[in-house]
Amino acid sequence: MENYYILRLGKELRRNLKLFRDSLYKQHGNPSLLALEACIILGPADKKEALPFVDCPHLPLSTHSVASYQYGHLHLPIPDTPFTKIREQLGTNFPYDGIYLGEMETTFPVDPIMIKDVSLAILTIQREGDLITWNVFSEKHLDSGRHH
Template sequence: MENYYILRLGKELRRNLKLFRDSLYKQYGNPSLLALEACIILGPADKQEALPFVDCPHLPLSTLGAASYQSGHLHLPVPGTPFTKIREQLETDYPYDGIYLGEMETTFPVEPIMVKDVSLAILTIQREGELITWNVSSEKHLDSGRHH
């Protein structure tokens, strides 16, 4: 079982990204496009009940105009280093800044996406052979106007 701190995207954006990933799946047939929820992975987490208080990254965030493949993941890159402070507060790290899409090795142009709403959460992934199950827990909404 793997646990990650993630920034969970707002419900409307998650829904739109699911439709986008469904269309990519129809085009490429890669099952990883359907395996996990689209989210911003912050890094490995110790499984714990209570999430720590952290500062919200400055919102809104915008992705670049192309999907990128890096460290085994297809993602929509977010330019700069907007997650450095929150990763320091969580004592974790990850090799890229962006919205996870899948594990397909490709790149393609895409309209930039605005991220206006995020929650800190824990993503638990369990792999049994080809079967991947996941769960989001301990979700806490982050307000970009407030600092803890």
């Protein structure tokens, strides 16, 4: 089982990204596009009951206009390393800043996506052969106007 701190995107953006990933799946048939929710992975997490207080990254954020494949993940890159402080506060790290889409090795142009709303959460991933199950828990909304 793997646990990751993630920034969960707002409900409408998650729904739109699901439709986008569904269309990619229809074109390419790569099941990883349907395996996990689109989110921003901050890094490995110890499974804890309560999330720590952290500062929200400065919102809104915008993605680049090209999807990127790095470190085994297809993602929508977010420029200027906006998650350095929150990763330091969580004591974690991850090799890229972006919205996880899947594990398909490709790149393509996309319209930049604006991120206006995020929640800190823990994503648990269980892999058994080809079966991947996941769960998001301990979600806490982050307000970009507030600092702790």
